[in-house]
Amino acid sequence: TPLLGGLENGRLIFNTAFIVVLVSLVIQGWTVGPLARRLGLIVPARLGPLDKVELELPGSAHHELLAYRVAPGSPVARGERIPRWARPSLVLRDGRSMRFQDMGRLAAGDHVYIFVPDRYPALLDKLFASRAVVDPEDADFFGAFAVDPARSAAELEAAYAPGLTEEERKLTVGDLVTARLGGHAEYADRVLIGPIELIVRDVDDKGRITGLGLSLEPTAPVARVPVFLSAGEIADRIVGFVRNWRKRTKKPAAEAPDDAEPAPQPVVGKATGEG
Structure with missing residues (x-):
């Protein structure tokens, strides 16, 4: 240290270093967290299910078993009301x-297990694992467009061609959704009809739909699987191509066209005797 080394102004140097370290611990230390949060450098808490199991069911049904821990402060x-498709x-x-x-009512810390279609896990994150309030205008949860x-x-058939029957076209959109739900609609129910999904935004005391949202069902891109050929398969294809090319080039030469002039025939003269 400066004092032990006998440096000039050693005590002043020691006191200055001591004060700088003390100020750093008292002031700078506790401000690191707020400053990091202000700059967006804090790693957010893990959202999503604690466990996820994909289920292979008969037919084209794709469902998943999700396990959530209800986060404190989550909707x-x-x-918050839980949609029928999200009830544990x-x-x-x-x-x-x-x-x-x-x-009864779910509490923070409860572990819930839910069977849902494979397109809904992101919506469940907002209900069980996030502290954000479910906005009535949330496009993912209630649809991007409001429908009367x-x-x-x-009109729905004319705009989106979901493939409604003649009887369904005579109904109102609200009655159509209620019919597809078996005659009873609840908050946040979802009905997939062709390329669109109709979402119940609210119902009245009598169970009649008072608000609907519409979401366009995203079309999954067609997977492009590259085709890899072995060296033998490549050689076979090259040989086949050459053979076909040779056949095509030899065929016109071997077959004379119909409108070609006949080849001249040799003239054989008759011997005539002179008298």
């Missing part, structure tokens, strides 16, 4: 497994 923990099949609380119908339930379903 579900605050009492099993809930674990304090080491006990119970049905969702017997649990009193409009004719025929």
Whole structure:
């Protein structure tokens, strides 16, 4: 240290270094967190399911089994209504497994297991794992466009061609969704019809749909699988191409065209005797 080395102004150097370190610990240390959050350098908490299992069911049904831990402050923990397609099949609380119908309101820390179609996990993240409030204008959750339930379903057919039957075209859009749901619609119910998905935004006390949203079902891009050929297959294709090319070039030479002039015949003269 400056004091032990006997440097000039050693005590001043030591005191200055001590004060700088003390100020750094007292002021700079506790400001690192707020500054990092302000600059967006904090790694966000992990969202999404704790576990995910893809299920192979008969036919074209694609479902997943998702396990969530209800995050504190999430919409579900605050009492947000849970859509029918997102209601847990099993809930674990304090080491006990119970049905969702017997649990009452979900609480932070509950582990829930949900069977859902494979296109809905991102929506579940907003309900169970995020603290963000579900906005009534959320395009992912309630559709990008608002649809008047009193409009004719025929207009829907004319605009998007979802393949409605003649009877369905005579209904209103609200009645069409209710019919597709088996006669009973609830908050956030979703009905997939061809290239569009109709989402129930709200219902009244009598169960009638008062608000609908429309979301265009994204079309999955066609996977382009590269075709790799072995050296033997490449050689076989080259040989086949050469053979076909030779056949095409030899065929015109071997066959004379119909309109070609006949080849001249040799003239054989008759011998005539002179008298």
